[in-house]
Amino acid sequence: MNTQKQLLAALAGFAAAALAAPAAAQDAATVAFLMPDQASTRYEEHDFPGFKTAMSELCPDCTVIYQNANADVSLQQQQFNSVIAQGAKIIVLDPVDSSAAAALVQIARSQDVKVIAYDRPIPDVPADYYVSFDNQGIGNAIAQSLVDHLKDAGVPDGAGVLQINGSPTDAAAGLIRDGIDSALDSSQFKTLAEYDTPDWAPPKAQEWAAGQITRFGNEITGIVAANDGTAGGAIAALKAAGVDPVPPVTGNDATIAALQLIISGDQYNTISKPSEVVARAAAEVTAAFLKGETPDAKTTLYDTPSELFVPAVVTQENIKAEIFDKGIQAPEDVCTGEYAAACRDLGILN
Template identity: 70%
Template structure:
């Protein structure tokens, strides 16, 4: 073989090697679906999907993102699941309406080589390919412990009464984890649980209706309420106001929605949980792109036999709402300090 031939073969081999390297590091592409459970909470439209879409745009500009919201209808979510598979989704990020019913969806997708990332709410009976969320059990424990500490600091004796517990949807496994955490947070506190309720679909009107009945039943024995999110907290507060109870007993929340933060500013709601959905959405996008790229995706822990990444929640009250929420840009004074909330903002040093 001549020297020229050798050089040509060597050049061709180098070219192929470089092509292989380029191919190995080429940005992935494909279709990813983002399926959310309901519209009762504004977070999915305002935070989760925008955060997911933005991160996908950065990591995989050639990827197609499909978004659907099931509006608390498990049958509709199944139809949407089937639809995104028909549209070629290779990864599905699923926040299930019904965590038990979602098991069959996970099975169906995985049988076709489609990866499923359980989002916010786990699928306990069937391992998804990944689970990403804030630590829901820790959320429940944190809001309950925060309420207990506040009651004790306020000099409210356990012998005076007890608390109501307004849990989330009975079909939501994440609500079950929050509920478990609430029970842990209240255990040994000295405050008994007068009654508790699993709120269908997390619907605030249903929470309000139930709490109204408990106010009639227990009256001044209710020294506080552990509500599992800001929506059920808002329904709870509305029930006390409608009953003419003033002041409203301290009520917990979760999600740091604009409405929830405003109720804290007004002094009607005691706490909430700051869990910027964009953080979880961005993490889900990273995992989705990893799956598209065929890379092994490891979890920081395991939950329900599923590799998982759980973020730590932060409790927000009037004491830290300015420093942790407004000053850090998670919400702005213009949105919070409207109408009747302007005076509360002024007292807390929020805004101009």
């Protein structure tokens, strides 16, 4: 009888240990946050800090590894393999090359590691989850905003615009391009020329835009640029060529530099999409996976359960309400030096 009691006690102990194991695994888990490039400052300034802060709340004892591949596909693969070797059970991946990332997802599957695609989708092999802003919606919104502005300004039908897309290896850039196309193709304006910017590099966008300015001159009545970096490159090319006034240029990301260009009147719009929003969502999905749960899918993209956030278009008309009144940026960080007077004119500064 004593032997039976001892056996039952032992089994109860094993059961308790088994139940405790997932919680212990979560408490001590290692997760990785792998970002694609340093062309944009957002990853170090917003995405990673947002993810780390959220993870510190959701899993205080988790170890978070951060790596940036600096637009190098091979380096990102090395980093991916390295964090698996360090015991990462969840990898949040913003791929340098969306096609090449398919192989990384397959590697993770073979190691029982979850992959959360972040910002840029992985079309060829479904990740375990995808979190992002609605990239196709972003493309449509910035282009439609420009189309409406040109129409309101009395720009004649048939006038020409340039289209500067993002990196050809970035599936999110392809979605943004599709959104831009949907707005421009249904508009009364024509696309003079179009460019896919390698690595989203602003100098490459600037170089291409300079060539188009020489080619088309004052036929260019607007430029749809897929993000603030390529917009800044286009604006620099226009200014270097002595174009005055600068035609309206779109953007995306609401970087401080872009907000300053909007305030000064050199850039027409951008997209407010606080990276911390997506970073927190990625952290919440990570925490759910660590608990052995299946995160709720708000939608599906590329056969991947997904959550896509809807961003806001920002122009001079609503920059105070969308950026400063909501606390996304502080006036003292944006309205510096030469921008202070324009900030006062817009009511951002007293």
